[in-house]
Amino acid sequence: LLRVLLRPGDHLIFGHDAYGGTFRLIDSVFAEWGITYTVVDTTSTDAIAAAITSDTKLVWLETPSNPALAITDIAVVAELLDGPQLVVDNTFASPYLQNPLALGADHVLHSTTKYLGGHSDVVGGVVVTNSAKLDEELAFLQGGAGAIPSVFDAYLTARGIKTxxxxxxxxxxxxxxxxxxxxxxxxxxxxxxxxxxxxxxxxxxxxxxxxxxxxxxxxxxxxxxxxxxxxxxxxxxxxxxxxxxxxxxxxxxxxxxxxxxxxxxxxxxxxxxxxxxxxxxxxxxxxxxxxxxxxx
Ligand SMILES: Cc1ncc(COP(=O)(O)O)c(C=O)c1O
Missing domain, CATH: 3.90.1150.10 (Aspartate Aminotransferase, domain 1)
Structure with a gap:
């Protein structure tokens, strides 16, 4: 998702209690590609507003956050943003408990390894978006780069979702x-x-x-x-x-x-x-x- 949404020189904002792996990806991999970031307490709309620069393309929320269980008001942040895209990592809530797209987010992420799979026997992730253009770009990247789940992993995830x-x-x-x-x-x-x-x-x-x-x-x-x-x-x-x-x-x-x-x-x-x-x-x-x- 970041590969599609961000270009060298772009800036993103994310939370001070995000999942460690998210930090590692942004700090180690994306920083090397020339993407800058600011870490803020996303529960504070003022903190997000103060961190926005002319290069900010994306605000990444985790709510509830991992591991502090902090709650950020998705609708308020969506309202604040005029330009930057809003991405919500909805892994902790699952789509059963929270639907960020309906609250104004542009894209939603889930680690399907967690509640969607539900049985700790599969590793995967999903990007949910209302943007047909992004969907097309991601599908192209998956085809080109090969980041797709195996058939068996897709089967286990689909089976998990049923319950x-x-x-x-x-x-x-x-x-x-x-x-x-x-x-x-x-x-x-x-x-x-x-x-x-x-x-x-x-x-x-x-x-x-x-x-x-x-x-x-x-x-x-x-x-x-x-x-x-x-x-x-x-x-x-x-x-x-x-x-x-x-x-x-x-x-x-x-x-x-x-x-x-x-x-x-x-x-x-x-x-x-x-x-x-x-x-x-x-x-x-x-x-x-x-x-x-x-x-x-
Ligand atoms: C909030 C959150 N997002 C993403 C991930 C990454 O998930 P995966 O292990 O499927 O790469 C995790 C993993 O713990 C997580 O807690």
Missing amino acids: LAVRMDRHCDNAEAIARHLQQSPKVKAVLYPGLESHPGHEVALRQMRRFGAMISVRFHDEAAARAFCLATRLICLAESLGGVESLVEHPATMTHQSVTGSTLEVPRDLVRISIGIEDLDDLIADIDAALAAVE
Whole structure:
């Protein structure tokens, strides 16, 4: 998508808590091709407005963001932009919970590895756009460069999509209950989940999402506690990735977001990210309680 939308000398704006791989792609690959970028807190419309230059061609939002679960008002940003295209990475929400094109975005990205595939057995991505021209250019590039999924991967993804709705409802039921449960523990400093009234983006999330998704980040009192929790769960597996039927836990600072260490996107070391699956809620809560008990 970036290869089609951007040319050397162009500038893009993206969020200060974007997925580490997105940062790595922009900072290492696209910067070498002469594309410049500014990292801002995208939840602040003023910050986006201040970062726009005459070369800005694209604003890239992640909402909810990975791993801070920050919420950016898509419609407000779309309204602000006059010229630059708005791209939304909708991976955390899935199309079942949020439809950025309807809110004014120009293009939407999903890692289909996550909720769309849903079973942690396929790697892929999709660009969704209302632009027939972009669609044509991307198809040409896919044909020319060969970046297409295998037939079997496409089959697995299509099969996953058939159960997206029922999986997402169960993911959200579990996550909403677990977020509230975690909030009650004195071992936990803060629970970052847009479904909680205490979340700064809750009002916007209520407007632009149908429900709040199943990614929860937890701040512990220090890094040792965060790591101890990650190592102590049994049902919830310690692994990267997210969005599958099985729950996963990880420590972003040393795992998914290791590539942003030392940059403005650095993730707090006391933060743990949990991808809540569709297992029995009581089993998940029992596992979380046992892991919390192991935290000093
Ligand atoms: C928000 C977000 N976008 C994109 C990706 C990239 O996905 P993939 O692993 O399918 O390349 C990830 C991966 O974790 C992600 O969390």
